[in-house]
Amino acid sequence: MTILARPPEETTAKKEQRRRGVTERQRPLWLLTPGGVLMVLVILIPLAVALWISLIDLDQYTLRRWVEAPFIGLDNFVESFSSGLLNSIWISVSFAVLSTIATVPIGIAAALVTQNKYRGRGLVRAVFLIPYVLPSFVVATVWRTMLQPDGVVNAWLSKVGIEGGLWLTGPRSYWALILVEIWAAWPFIYLMALAALQSVDNEVHEASAVDGAPWWPKLRRVILPYLRGPVLLACLLATLNHINNFTLPFVLFGAPAPEDVNVMPMIVYVTSFQSLRFGLSAAMAVLSLVLIAIPLFVYLRAVRLDVHEEGARR
Amino acid sequence: MNSKKLMALAGVTALALASAACGGGDEGGGGGDGKTLNVLIAANTQYPDEFAAWQKDISTKFKAATGAEVKFETFASANDELTKIQTSVVSGSGPDVYAVGTTFTPTAYSTGAFVKLGDEEWNKIGGKDKFNPATLGISGPDEQNQVGIPWVSRPFVMAYNTDMLKAAGIDKPATTWDELGQQAKQMTKGDEYGLAIAYKDNFDPWKFVWGMSVQAGNPLVDGKTAKLQDPKVQKAYDTYFGWLTRDKVVDPAAVGWTNPQAVAAFAKGKTGYFMLTTPTAINSLEQGAVKGKWKFALLPTVPPGATSRPSNGVEAASILSGDNLLVADYSKNKDLAFEYVKLVTDQETQLDYYKKFGNLPANAAALQTLSSDPQLGPVTEAAKKSVATPFTGAWGDIQLALTNVAVQSLPDLGKGSISTQQIDARIADAQKSAQTALDRAK
Incomplete structure (x- = not known):
């Protein structure tokens, strides 16, 4: 603030120059230091350590003197590929994408349902948030109980004449995981969509009314375009959340997991904390990070996260 | 401006270092009675209240015997414990005594972070003979390299x-x-x-x-x-x-x-x-x-x-199942640690622990007193016929x-x-x- 208060005797030209200097060159960047230091401590240093660990042969035998653990270059990365990492990545990505695709219509529909005022809307909104506020652990435990071979789900299915079978092992476990993830994750899309709906100007609604637009064209051509940015952002965040979800598969299926749900966080966990191959698991984690970062980067470039109009102009 | 920048940077760095130092843990004091022994032990979700009471009771007895405090730290799962061992092993500080499951003992041994038990150490806790011989089967790879002191048995x-x-x-x-x-x-x-x-x-x-x-x-x-x-x-x-x-x-x-x-x-x-x-x-x-x-x-x-x-x-x-006690190599309170081990492996303490939690004594004399119980007969026999996994x-x-x-x-x-x-x-x-x-x- 003190910098901006100029002595009156300065010429206009000088002033111009000085102002540009202030805004461009002498911006008080040092104010970013606390955040920067935190970033370094919390993100960059651990990331660097993870990179280093991925290059050394760190296991229970070398853990104690981990600084002296033998450097083995890219061996861990090579071994990752023969340890089923590619399969896990495929499972993780497909599971995450399918879950996101399924939650979007549910989330938007729920947001539309609670957009207009009516009696009990507050209650409906609160109920919609229940899956979101429940801890993942609780969700997984409850679903695990329901999906038992002799559990509630199979009991219901048999009432309508469907043979339930096993949900927590074998190929069906994959669909069980998606089902539970959808159940737990759709309110996130709902929240983002609702927030976007709330930001639609009243004039837009009025203009549509004046033009006599029926509800469906109004929804499709007027309202939904407003949702595009926030919902795409929500999709991105949701997909990343699905990929990183460890609690759900771990509690639902336990470790070792059935092959069909051996998602990335599970394989990294088992390699690290059950096989105690810290080097190998760090390599797996680094590879997963890189592999996720590529589409993420492409995607971010494509959408540019145009949530606000200003964002769109830049 | 530059000096301000530097000062701010210095301030923030000092803050960060201070907060990093806070994470270092609290070790026992210099000497005498003020010492604290840190014990890492599995949480008991089945009987939480009784477990808290037992911890209190042991603390009182330990304080009376040695003048030092026991601080119990619990872990919820084997993985929690492993994480604790890892961080302690890497940093060289943490609990003094670990209660470790039998099948996990070889893994713990392989880290090389625990005290190997010679005659002197065994004598401190009352001798090797006080234990049910079967329970010693998974204390180490051989007689000369034992790290695990049998604490309780849970034979199948x-x-x-x-x-x-x-x-x-x-x-x-x-x-x-x-x-x-x-x-x-x-x-x-x-x-x-x-x-x-x-x-x-x-x-x-x-x-x-x-x-x-x-x-x-x-x-x-x-x-x-x-x-x-x-x-x-x-x-x-x-x-x-x-x-x-x-x-x-x-x-x-x-x-x-x-x-x-x-x-x-x-x-x-x-x-x-x-x-x-x-x-x-x-x-x-x-x-x-x-x-x-x-x-x-x-x-x-x-x-x-x-x-x-x-x-x-x-x-x-x-399988030879139960828990072993391991004393950390980095511990500055090794003598106190062995005092603690002695206390919890004594006949009386072991029987009390059995009555509260159903874990069988590793103490031979304590186990013998239970073998006459008709319900437990087969279990005590299983404890004697337990075989260590490789x-x-x-x-x-x-x-x-x-x-x-x-x-x-x-x-x-x-x-x-x-x-x-x-x-x-x-x-x-x-x-x-x-x-x-x-x-x-x-």
Whole structure:
């Protein structure tokens, strides 16, 4: 603030120059230091350590003197590929994408349902948030109980004449995981969509009314375009959340997991904390990070996260 | 501006360093009475109140004896504990005494972070002789390199429904696996089943396979060689899966059971045998319909397909199961640590612990006083006939590989049949990862 208060005797030209200097060159960047230091401590240093660990042969035998653990270059990365990492990545990505695709219509529909005022809307909104506020652990435990071979789900299915079978092992476990993830994750899309709906100007609604637009064209051509940015952002965040979800598969299926749900966080966990191959698991984690970062980067470039109009102009 | 920038940077750095230093943990003070001993121990979710009371009681006794405080830190799962060990091992500070599960002891040993016990250390805690000799089987790779001090035993036994056995005309529980299968068939009718087995449990399956293989003369690990691809191991899996698919003496829902679910099923009183349980299940069983109608028995010790154990077979009634106490190498309070170990392995403390939590004493004299209890007779016998799993840092991986064979077979079990080829293929995978782990063992 003190910098901006100029002595009156300065010429206009000088002033111009000085102002540009202030805004461009002498911006008080040092104010970013606390955040920067935190970033370094919390993100960059651990990331660097993870990179280093991925290059050394760190296991229970070398853990104690981990600084002296033998450097083995890219061996861990090579071994990752023969340890089923590619399969896990495929499972993780497909599971995450399918879950996101399924939650979007549910989330938007729920947001539309609670957009207009009516009696009990507050209650409906609160109920919609229940899956979101429940801890993942609780969700997984409850679903695990329901999906038992002799559990509630199979009991219901048999009432309508469907043979339930096993949900927590074998190929069906994959669909069980998606089902539970959808159940737990759709309110996130709902929240983002609702927030976007709330930001639609009243004039837009009025203009549509004046033009006599029926509800469906109004929804499709007027309202939904407003949702595009926030919902795409929500999709991105949701997909990343699905990929990183460890609690759900771990509690639902336990470790070792059935092959069909051996998602990335599970394989990294088992390699690290059950096989105690810290080097190998760090390599797996680094590879997963890189592999996720590529589409993420492409995607971010494509959408540019145009949530606000200003964002769109830049 | 520059000086301001520097000052700000310095300030923030100082702050960051200070907060980093805060994470360093609180070690005991310089000397004398003000010391604190840190003990890492498993949380007891079954009896939390009693456990808190026990900790308080031990603290009081320890303070009276040594003048020092005991601070208990609990972990919820083996993985929590492992994480704690890892961070402590890397940083060289943390708990002074660890309570570590028996099968995890080899892994802990392989980190080299614990005090090796010589005569002096054993004498400090009252001598090696005070322990049930079987429990020392997993203290270290050999007599000279022991790190684990036996604390409690949780030997595995089976429970049987006395009424159901009687009704089927069976006068005594099975002592061979074949006999067990036969008796189970006799008892299976309608909604009653011969056996309760937790097929989906993450720890149970390998214990069956290990037990049957050891009894048949294959300890699974021979030096640096994994011996999973072996007819004896195959026979073990075949028997274990066959109860469900071939003999149909297990409730088909057991494909989804973990151990507590199998306990619950047996407690309903409609199952002849509940395989693989420990005295910690007594309370659950006494609260069920089976109350007063069940007894413990030794697990069979004659391998499947045989009427007597082969000459190289081992009479393994149970894996050597329970907890060991390990003293951290980095500890500055080693003497106090051994004082603590002495206190909790003394006869009186051990019996008290048994009464509160159902964990059997590792103390030989304390165990002897329990063997006259008719309900516990078989359990104390199982404690004496427990056999240690191979002492190698690779055991964790081998255990995981053995369990994985069962996990990946569950869909087939659900369909009601599994072929020998399928079992063989999965055993081959297990052999591969077991051998890889052994190759890495140092």
